[in-house]
Amino acid sequence: MPRKRNPVLRKAALRVEQNGRHPLYLMSLTARELHAVADISRINRDDSGTLLGYQRGEVRRHVRDIVEYLDGxxxxxxxxxxxxxxxxxxxxxxxxxxxxxxxxxxxxxIPLPGDGEARPGWIVDGQQRALALMQSKRADWPVPVNAFIADEVSLQRDQFLRVNNTKPLPRGLICELLPEVSGPLPRKLAGRRLPSSLCDLLDRERSSPFRGLIRRTSQADRQAKSTVVADASLIMMLEESIGTPAGCLFPYHNISTGECDLDGIWSILVAYWSAVRESFPEAWGKPPSRSRLMHGTGIRAMGRLMDRVMAGFHPGERNLRKRIEQELRPVVPICRWTSGRWEELQLEWREIQNVPQHLRLLSNLLVRAYLRGRGGAA
Incomplete structure (x- = not known):
């Protein structure tokens, strides 16, 4: 028996030739038609850790506000x-x-999908508006739609980032998408690509001391409960070390060409943060509410200490992690990550907050302790 052909949605459209491989179409669709042809691809990962999708989750209040307007x-x-x-x-x-x-x-x-088949489209921009239209009394109301042809998810992600470049996308969502985009990016996003890629490696590579500890936007709720370090905190630490001349990772990245010694950077990160884990075993891997080492300020302050400590090491040196542990010994006694009081700061351990003043005070304290231990000026 011949297979039944799927129905086809036919709509008047204007075809605009911008790119021969990816034509652009301007048309109108109702909310019901839009729902029939396009999915909202929310960001998540498969069992192997591969990133799927690119959309942020539904923002209920925003959708409700749009529905109220549409029903007026x-x-x-x-x-x-x-x-x-x-x-x-x-x-x-x-x-x-x-x-x-x-x-x-x-x-x-546009061919409409049959039972169990994927829709031929994805919403790149306008997720909240599409949801609101479906929930309003105007589900059969025509709205303007721009469509481009692209089978590659990487191109869809690229366009998603560009379209939302001036909008308040969640930082965590941007962090996960940037490593997956291969094309040229706006300047402010291009500077985040390497730190975001490194964060992705720290989350997934077996040799990483942070493996399985980093909280990502794509994680299911059950996974999020077992993660303790915000990816944004790690990325800010990496951005600072890569982007400033005083950072220990700065020499490994050519800002003008974008080239970097990824092996060198990786060796430094794994060695240093593994040494931190060994130096503070009681504070490692706990939620920030129980350990300020895993807190944003703790991660960034230890990152600034990394810039001091690792300035004297080469990533190819033997016994690198053990030597770093020795360098950290003067710092260990003064730290109050999980209990007690930071005497020089006049703060209880729980009082360390994600504010510039506390980051500056804690960073300076750690660096002074390190320099005193090496016999340097404090």
């Missing part, structure tokens, strides 16, 4: 929704449709 009177909704469609989509040019300005009119033919 005299509504105007000019904001377009951007979707990515697979190459299964066809375009039928209209008669005499070709224009000299790179645009042509016609009909876009």
């Amino acid at each position: 009177d005299d509504v105007l909704f000019p904001n377009s929704i951007i979707i990515s469609l697979t190459s299964r989509v066809r375009f039928e040019p209209g008669h005499g449709a070709c224009g000299s300005d790179g645009a042509s009119t016609g009909t876009i033919c």
